[in-house]
Amino acid sequence: MSFEVIVIGGNFAGLSAAMQLARARRRVLLVDAGAPRNRFSQASHGFLGQDGQTPAAIMREGKRQLSLYPTVAIRDGKVIQAVADGGEFAVRMDDGGEERAARIVLATGISDTLPEIPGLRERWGRSVLHCPYCHGYEVSGGALGVLATLPLSSHAALLLPDWGETTYFTQALFEPDNDQLTQMTARSVRIERSPIVELLGDNPKLEAVRLADGRVVPLDAVFVAAKTAMASPIAEQLGCAFDDGPLGPVIRTGDNKETTVKGVFAAGDAANAMHNATLASASGVLAGVHCHQSLVMQTAQQAVLPRTFRRQI
CATH class of the missing domain: 3.50.50.60 (FAD/NAD(P)-binding domain)
Known part of the structure; x- marks a missing residue:
């Protein structure tokens, strides 16, 4: 397995999640389809330190900073399928490529119906x-x-x-x-x-x-207030549960941003009832941090289990 985490979506939430994992020195693949919800806006406002910048410029700088971390790979493309497979996740791209990872962070966003x-x-x-x-x-x-x-x-x-x-x-x-x-x-x-x-x-x-x-x-x-829908079918493919939000479905997550599917985390507009650049970025931070901690705890528990088993014998 070449990656520990695959982050699907390269807008504010996905970049923020990937940054936390990169700084934890985890092997991360960020896959970005390049069609963010905010692509129609001339500027992002109310985002501390980025007020007035175009969303494209913020994302471009975010990717540049993320690319400086040696454990990160960034790929342009669209994820068309993701499935759980033998304790890992297999992710297939529109170019036919496939990658595997122990965790997935969904930052797939939503689409607006006007x-x-x-x-x-x-x-x-x-x-x-x-x-x-x-x-x-x-x-x-x-x-x-x-x-x-x-x-x-x-x-x-x-x-x-x-x-x-x-x-x-x-x-x-x-x-x-x-x-x-x-x-x-x-x-x-x-x-x-x-x-x-x-x-x-x-x-x-x-x-x-x-x-x-x-x-x-x-x-x-x-x-x-546009009615919204998932911009990607990946959460549904993986079996994630949804809640009814005020404008459309929202991926159900706990406080740690993990979905109802173990090992799958979600952030951004797809997992938030309130939609805002800062909130999307903050939820990405939470998803990245808790995703990292889940990897740590899995390793720690695997180390404890053999000793527990020996004591029982």
């Missing part, structure tokens, strides 16, 4: 945004909208007035209840019940939205 509204998809990550903490400051002072996609959208509408004048678009589907309406009124949130049918402006800039009743409402940015 509402089918003309002009929305091409502005994703620019003027159509998912997180006010990540992007609110850059559009502050403007006319902001929340496009409701689920009941939780009302929570975003309560937050956004700290960044700008806010309109909550119910899409004729997610009407606020009496308590929510009272709270929105207290926060000066405007309620618009006619659905958005088109986004207008010189892409990627947003200037206004067209409503189903024909009106045009000026907007500088719109926030939308």
